Amino acid sequence: xxxxxKGVRLEHIxxxxxxxxxxxxxxxxxxxxxxxxxxxxxxxxxxxxxxKTTTLRMIAGFESPDEGEIYLGGEPINELTPNKRDxxxxxxxxxxxxxxxxxxxxxxxxxxxxxxxxVIKEKVTNILKLVGLEGMESRMTNQLSGGQQQRVALxxxxxxxxxxxxFDEPLSNLDAKLRVTMRTEIRRIQQEAGITAVYVTHDQSExxxxxxxxxxxxxxxVAQMGTPQEIYYHPNSEFVADFIGEANFLKGTITxxxxxxxxxxxxxxxxxxxxxxxxSVGDECTLVLRPEAALVADEGQLPCDVILxxxxxxxxxxxxxxxxxxxxxxxxNPKNKKxxxxxxxxxxxxxxxxxxxx
Amino acid sequence: xxxxxxxxxxxxxxxxxxxxxxxxVVLIVFLTLFILYPLAILLIDSxxxxxxxxxxxxxxxxxxxxxxxxxxxxxxxxxxVGILSALIGLLFAYVEEYVQLKTKMxxxxxxxxxxxxxxxxxxxxxxxxxxxxxxAGIITRYLLHxxxxxxxxxxxxxxxxxxxxxxxxxxxxxxxxxNIDPSLEEAARDMGxxxxxxxxxxxxPLILPGLGNAFLVTFIESIAxxxxxxxxxxxxxxxATSIYLQITGAYxxxxxxxxxxxxxxxxxxxxxxxxxYLEAKSTATLTGKASRQRMMITDKSVTRPLTAFxxxxxxxxxxxxxxxxxxxxxxxxGYDFHLTFKWFQMVFTRYKGFKAFKDSFLLSLIASPITxxxxxxxxxxxxxxxxxxxxxxxxxxxxxxxxxxxVLGVGYIxxxxxxxxxxxxxxSLYGTGTLLVIVxxxxxxxxxxxxxxxxxxxxxxxxxxxxxxxxxxxFRVFMxxxxPLIKDGFLSGLVTAFVRSIxxxxxxxxxxxxxFLLITVQINEFAEKGSYGIACAFATILIIITYGSVTLxxxxxxxxxxxxxxxxx
Numbered sequence: 001x002x003x004x005x006k007g008v009r010l011e012h013i014x015x016x017x018x019x020x021x022x023x024x025x026x027x028x029x030x031x032x033x034x035x036x037x038x039x040x041x042x043x044x045x046x047x048x049x050x051x052k053t054t055t056l057r058m059i060a061g062f063e064s065p066d067e068g069e070i071y072l073g074g075e076p077i078n079e080l081t082p083n084k085r086d087x088x089x090x091x092x093x094x095x096x097x098x099x100x101x102x103x104x105x106x107x108x109x110x111x112x113x114x115x116x117x118x119v120i121k122e123k124v125t126n127i128l129k130l131v132g133l134e135g136m137e138s139r140m141t142n143q144l145s146g147g148q149q150q151r152v153a154l155x156x157x158x159x160x161x162x163x164x165x166x167f168d169e170p171l172s173n174l175d176a177k178l179r180v181t182m183r184t185e186i187r188r189i190q191q192e193a194g195i196t197a198v199y200v201t202h203d204q205s206e207x208x209x210x211x212x213x214x215x216x217x218x219x220x221x222v223a224q225m226g227t228p229q230e231i232y233y234h235p236n237s238e239f240v241a242d243f244i245g246e247a248n249f250l251k252g253t254i255t256x257x258x259x260x261x262x263x264x265x266x267x268x269x270x271x272x273x274x275x276x277x278x279x280s281v282g283d284e285c286t287l288v289l290r291p292e293a294a295l296v297a298d299e300g301q302l303p304c305d306v307i308l309x310x311x312x313x314x315x316x317x318x319x320x321x322x323x324x325x326x327x328x329x330x331x332x333n334p335k336n337k338k339x340x341x342x343x344x345x346x347x348x349x350x351x352x353x354x355x356x357x358x
Numbered sequence: 359x360x361x362x363x364x365x366x367x368x369x370x371x372x373x374x375x376x377x378x379x380x381x382x383v384v385l386i387v388f389l390t391l392f393i394l395y396p397l398a399i400l401l402i403d404s405x406x407x408x409x410x411x412x413x414x415x416x417x418x419x420x421x422x423x424x425x426x427x428x429x430x431x432x433x434x435x436x437x438x439v440g441i442l443s444a445l446i447g448l449l450f451a452y453v454e455e456y457v458q459l460k461t462k463m464x465x466x467x468x469x470x471x472x473x474x475x476x477x478x479x480x481x482x483x484x485x486x487x488x489x490x491x492x493x494a495g496i497i498t499r500y501l502l503h504x505x506x507x508x509x510x511x512x513x514x515x516x517x518x519x520x521x522x523x524x525x526x527x528x529x530x531x532x533x534x535x536x537n538i539d540p541s542l543e544e545a546a547r548d549m550g551x552x553x554x555x556x557x558x559x560x561x562x563p564l565i566l567p568g569l570g571n572a573f574l575v576t577f578i579e580s581i582a583x584x585x586x587x588x589x590x591x592x593x594x595x596x597x598a599t600s601i602y603l604q605i606t607g608a609y610x611x612x613x614x615x616x617x618x619x620x621x622x623x624x625x626x627x628x629x630x631x632x633x634x635y636l637e638a639k640s641t642a643t644l645t646g647k648a649s650r651q652r653m654m655i656t657d658k659s660v661t662r663p664l665t666a667f668x669x670x671x672x673x674x675x676x677x678x679x680x681x682x683x684x685x686x687x688x689x690x691x692g693y694d695f696h697l698t699f700k701w702f703q704m705v706f707t708r709y710k711g712f713k714a715f716k717d718s719f720l721l722s723l724i725a726s727p728i729t730x731x732x733x734x735x736x737x738x739x740x741x742x743x744x745x746x747x748x749x750x751x752x753x754x755x756x757x758x759x760x761x762x763x764x765v766l767g768v769g770y771i772x773x774x775x776x777x778x779x780x781x782x783x784x785x786s787l788y789g790t791g792t793l794l795v796i797v798x799x800x801x802x803x804x805x806x807x808x809x810x811x812x813x814x815x816x817x818x819x820x821x822x823x824x825x826x827x828x829x830x831x832x833f834r835v836f837m838x839x840x841x842p843l844i845k846d847g848f849l850s851g852l853v854t855a856f857v858r859s860i861x862x863x864x865x866x867x868x869x870x871x872x873x874f875l876l877i878t879v880q881i882n883e884f885a886e887k888g889s890y891g892i893a894c895a896f897a898t899i900l901i902i903i904t905y906g907s908v909t910l911x912x913x914x915x916x917x918x919x920x921x922x923x924x925x926x927x
Contacts, residue, residue: 016361025361060827064367066360081371083829095824099842108838109828153824160828 005038005196006073006086006163008059014067015054015220028054030220031067036164036198036213038073041190043199043207046217047243052200053168055217059198060166061085073163088157089166092173094149096141102128102152103137109160127159130189147178154186158193165190167199171206179203183210204244208232216240234356241288241358248294248327250287250302254279261352267323271301272352279357286358291330293354296320296340300349306340322348372745377833381735386747388732389754392800395778396769397622397761403772404616415616425617428600432581433624435515435596440577442520444569446671447527453668455535457661458654464665467672472525474679476854477904479861479878481585482897483518485885486681488590489691489894510592518590519580521675526579527572534568535561540652553660567639574632578625582762584864585878589885597621598764598864605768605868615772618765629760682901685894701895709892714875715899721791721874722859725798729855732799733806734848738840740807741814742822743832759804763864770797770869789871797866798859805858806851813847814840846915853911857904 015029029051036042044052057063059070061082069076077085088109096105103124110120128134131151141149150170157165170186171179187210190197201207207214208228216223216231216239224231224240235241238249252264252271260277263270264285271287279285296306296318304327308319316334320327327348331337340346373379404415419425453459454468490497491509498507538561546556584598591599601621604614655661689696705711733755739745740752774793777785787793817840825839826832841848863878870879877900884893 015364018361061371062823062827064364064371066362066364078367079370079374081374081831082823082826083831084374087827089824089827091820091824093818093820095818095820097821097825097839108825108830112829112834156824156828 004073004163005194007038007071007196008034008036008164008198009071009074010034010055010059010068011071012068013055013058013065013070015051015058015063016066027220029058029065032220032222033068034215034222034225036196038196039194040212041187041197041199041210042213042215043201043211044215044217045201045204045207045243046223048202049219050217051220052202052217056089056166056168056198056200059164060087060089086163087166088160088162088164089168090150090153090157090170092169094153094170094173096149096152096156098141101138101140102133102144105141105152106156106159109156113160123159124155127155130158130192131155131185146174147182150174150182151185154189158189158195163196165195165197167197167201169201170199171201171203179206180209186210208244214244216243218243235288235358237358238286238288241356246291246328248289248291248325250289250322250325250327252285252287254281254283254285257281264357266302267325269302271355273355273357274352276357288356288358289327289348289350290354291328292332294327294329294348294350295331296329296346297349298338298346300347302348304346304348306342306344306346309340309342311339320346320348368744375832377831378743382739382745382747382751385732385736385739385751389751391778392796393754393758393761396766396773399773399779400615400618400622400765400769403612404619407612415612416619419613419616419620424595425600428595428597429620431512431594432596432598432621435512435519435587436577436580438516439519439523439580440573442516443524443527443576444531444573446520446524447529447572448531448565448569449664450524450528450668450671451531451535453664454532456652456655457664458656459665460661464669464672467669467676468528471672471675472529473908474675475522475525477857477908478679478901479585479881479897480522480583480863481589481882481885482682482901483522483678484514484586484589485685485881485890485893485897486678487514487518488885489681489685489890490678494691494693508592510590511594514590514592515587515594515596518586519583521678522586523576523579527576530572530575531565531568534565538564544653553655553657567636571632571636574628574636578628578632578760581621581625581628582764582864584762584764584867585882588882597624598762601764601768602868605771611768611772614768618768621762622760622765625760625762625765626757633756679901682894683898685890686898688891691890691894701891702899704892705895705899709880710875711896711899714877714880714896715903717791717874718860718877718900719903721794721876722798722856725795725802725859726852726856728795729799729802729806729859730848730852733803733810733851733855734841734844735836736803736807737810737814738836741811742819742840755803755807758800759808763801763862763866764868766797766800767865767868770865789869789873791874793869794866794874794876797869798855798862801862801865802855802858806855809851809854810844810847813844817843845918849911849915853907856907860900860904 010032013029013032014027016025017028018025032055044055046052054063058065061077061080065078069078071077072086097108100108106124106127107120110123124137125134128137131154133148133151133155136148141152144152153170167186171182174182183206199210211228213225214228214231215225218239224236231240231244235244235247241247241249250266252266254262254276255265255270256263257276257279261272261274262276262279264273264287266287296304302322304320304322306318306320308317310317311334314332316331316339318329318331318340320329329348405411405413407414450468450471454465459465487509489495491507492498493505493507495507495509498504543556543560546560551559582598584602587594587596587599588602595603597617598621601614601617604610604617685691686701687697687699688694689698689700736751736755740748770793774784774788777783821843822835822839825835830838861878863882866876867879867882870876877896881893881896881900884896
């Protein structure tokens with residue numbers, strides 16, 4: 001549908017703000033370089049204050065970068081005002097125009113582009129069909145549910161066929177169930193429209209479900225960029241591992257190594273590791289172990305004391321101590337397994353391929 | 359770290375929008391020329407004498423015993439009026455918000471009371487005060503048989519101003535009391551405090567900054583008031599009347615400039631304290647919304663005296679207003695109580711009533727849409743945009759609020775009668791209807807801007823951003839989004855500007871030329887002459903016009919208003 005998919009490139013972008021309380025300047029975004037491929041769905045993910053919304057608003061043109069240049073489809077756009085940029089944004093608060101009905105809301109951008117009424121009617125009708133709102137043209141915005149308002153906001157942004165679609169935490173005002181439905185919808189519509197999308201959220205499961213690429217931001221800088229799988233299985237830092245999903249961190253020292261595999265000493269136990277080509281013997285390292293990738297068993301790599309054991313229905317939730325490190329383990333489908341009680345001595349067991357070393 | 363690139367980019371984006379740039383430049387020129395410049399010229403005029411810069415003019419006016427007396431008079435009246443208005447306002451608000459009222463009547467009365475000062479010319483109470491309590495006053499002469507009662511002077515001004523200004527305090531205090539969470543007071547009651555104790559230890563401390571705010575606002579209003587002291591002051595001169603007499607009586611324009619500077623300095627000081635200290639404080643302590651309905655006080659020992667007092671005051675005020683149309687209908691007030699239409703007839707036959715109403719109406723009608731639009735544009739720029747001159751625009755339009763009309767009038771005389779800086783530039787403006795319209799605009803701009811700002815603050819910033827993002831430029835965003843969303847505010851701004859213009863007198867009386875007959879000036883003239891019948895007839899018709907336009911507006915908003923839809927979003 002989009003006339004031309006456009007990529008976005010941020011080149012050494014920084015944004016400096018003045019803290020109104022301390023009167024000190026600080027980097028909201030610092031020296032960020034990003035390449036967003038045309039037609040992909042890219043999510044900016046991070047805790048609040050990490051600079052993700054600022055980055056998005058710089059692409060839209062509401063904020064101006066202090067360093068660097070932003071390119072849209074290869075063209076530098078730093079000097080363009082928001083109304084001259086080939087972007088369309090879906091706002092957190094939907095920001096529908098309350099004095100217009102749905103039809104006029106969606107047609108607003110088209111009217112500004114001086115299209116003929118027939119063309120506008122056709123485009124609006126098509127787009128409302130795409131978002132599942134046909135027949136509701138004459139409703140006022142306050143007669144819609146949150147999910148429907150969200151669809152109008154999406155339709156309004158899509159109908160002007162922007163080079164890039166921008167989303168600023170669009171689902172955070174919806175209830176949990178609707179959030180799941182809407183994110184699937186957004187993904188479907190983006191794929192059908194074949195449009196480049198940049199999506200800001202702080203919800204990691206939303207990011208995982210919806211994105212081709214995830215960009216994790218922390219304190220104004222990009223911590224990691226990759227597919228959801230790369231980010232989840234190969235986090236490059238404790239921050240990323242902890243932010244995406246749950247993770248246990250075990251400190252160790254590399255004791256032996258061949259080409260790719262080797263062993264590490266963790267609290268006096270030898271643990272087999274795979275895929276550590278860039279490490280050498282004697283290196284300090286951190287083992288990232290996902291709770292669902294480990295089991296509590298009678299034998300395994302690391303001896304442990306069970307300090308919490310809770311039945312959660314679909315899984316048994318354990319907290320165990322390995323040395324002085326707390327390790328959380330979720331043992332799925334525990335019905336026919338041995339259940340360990342608090343005070344039991346046992347072992348943490350895992351597949352060497354499930355451990356990621358950082 | 360440097361934010362230079364973003365500043366440079368913002369600047370470029372800003373200049374990419376020619377309509378907005380032009381608007382801002384026009385605004386700056388307008389504000390500078392018609393607010394800042396007239397005030398500056400007063401200061402310049404009063405320090406630059408024949409032999410260079412000196413304070414000799416100030417020394418001269420301060421040397422006049424009458425002027426020194428006027429300063430103390432003004433402050434004394436202002437202080438008393440401020441305190442009385444704040445207290446009566448608080449009492450009314452308290453009764454409305456806390457006391458279970460038996461009848462609907464009192465609630466209705468309260469509404470009328472809060473409405474009356476808005477629709478009536480600011481000085482009608484002086485008229486009725488004289489007619490009720492003066493030498494020929496109905497109450498003093500016929501009921502109490504006092505034949506030489508003197509209403510003129512300190513007490514006359516103080517009572518009339520209090521009755522005129524306390525409704526403003528009432529509205530302010532009502533807003534504050536409404537924001538007190540009832541559970542705060544209930545917690546204190548629960549711990550064993552008596553009602554009086556709760557009021558003294560919880561309610562009062564919470565609203566104290568607000569009360570101070572109300573006091574200062576009234577203080578400023580009282581000091582700036584011209585018409586009431588003019589009519590009922592007698593020989594008791596205040597600053598505003600002294601300045602007027604210095605110009606019209608003594609033809610001492612330089613002295614008047616210096617006096618105006620003194621008056622301006624006083625109001626400006628008060629205004630700064632009020633605006634930047636008390637206003638912030640009074641809202642900071644009360645940000646919470648009431649979580650639920652307040653348990654109304656039903657205890658008769660509390661409700662009876664309070665409602666009785668409010669009822670008396672309300673009835674008194676209503677009586678004062680009723681006195682005006684009656685005064686126009688009696689043959690000779692105080693002597694001959696036969697009903698007659700002769701005053702109304704005389705207004706239109708002998709005293710060019712049609713021309714007066716036409717002039718007043720027309721000039722106000724021209725001024726009000728410009729004022730409403732200007733104040734909405736200023737509010738939009740102040741709330742929604744950021745640019746370098748924003749602080750200037752906001753400060754100057756707020757400054758106009760602290761400028762007494764008399765000061766502005768003198769400033770315009772000094773500033774424009776011989777052109778800008780006596781250069782002859784814009785001299786042709788002086789004495790024209792255009793200048794009167796500009797005065798109307800400047801006088802109503804601050805009120806309009808203030809309500810525009812508060813209306814715009816309620817609107818989510820992203821609504822306008824979304825329109826901007828869809829491809830609309832600033833002008834289109836303002837016309838298709840901002841203005842429709844604050845339609846109600848715009849309409850009421852329109853009517854407020856109209857009512858304020860048609861009832862204005864203080865600055866206008868100094869600037870009006872025989873070419874124009876204005877109703878308020880006529881009323882003032884006839885009241886001073888003692889022709890109360892004619893004055894009342896003029897005032898009655900004026901009240902009907904203003905009341906009519908306010909009612910029309912309310913009807914219009916009720917049927918075509920947008921506010922309901924917006925609130926629910």
